[in-house]
Amino acid sequence: MTDLLSDEEIDVQLPDGWDREGEEIVRTYEFDSYLDGVGFAAGAGGVAEDAWHHPEITITYGEVEVRLTTHDAGGITDNDIQLAERFDDIYE
Numbered sequence: 001m002t003d004l005l006s007d008e009e010i011d012v013q014l015p016d017g018w019d020r021e022g023e024e025i026v027r028t029y030e031f032d033s034y035l036d037g038v039g040f041a042a043g044a045g046g047v048a049e050d051a052w053h054h055p056e057i058t059i060t061y062g063e064v065e066v067r068l069t070t071h072d073a074g075g076i077t078d079n080d081i082q083l084a085e086r087f088d089d090i091y092e
């Protein structure tokens with residue numbers, strides 16, 4: 001099982017644009033249209049399924065909020081950081 005990251009490791013490894021909220025990391029991506037957000041969420045879902053690590057995704061008009069935590073570990077692990085970076089890669 002992937003080990004929990006320390007508070008310092010999280011602070012250092014958290015990608016730009018992401019924030020820590022308790023035992024989750026969160027980023028809100030902005031889009032020009034609702035359907036652009038839907039398309040991003042669909043792509044993120046495919047990346048998540050490929051990684052077998054699944055975020056909470058909330059789609060609203062012009063925004064998509066992504067929350068990541070590692071349920072099996074009860075907190076934030078490297079899996080969350082790595083997936084956050086992959087989501088950033090597909091966000092133009």
Ligand SMILES: C[C@H](O)[C@H](O)[C@H]1CNC2=NC(N)=NC(=O)C2=N1
Nearest residue numbers: 052053054055069070071072073
């Ligand atoms: C049984 C299955 O492998 C586990 O539930 C996987 C699936 N996706 C997951 N997603 C997230 N975010 N955390 C997990 O611990 C996790 N575990």
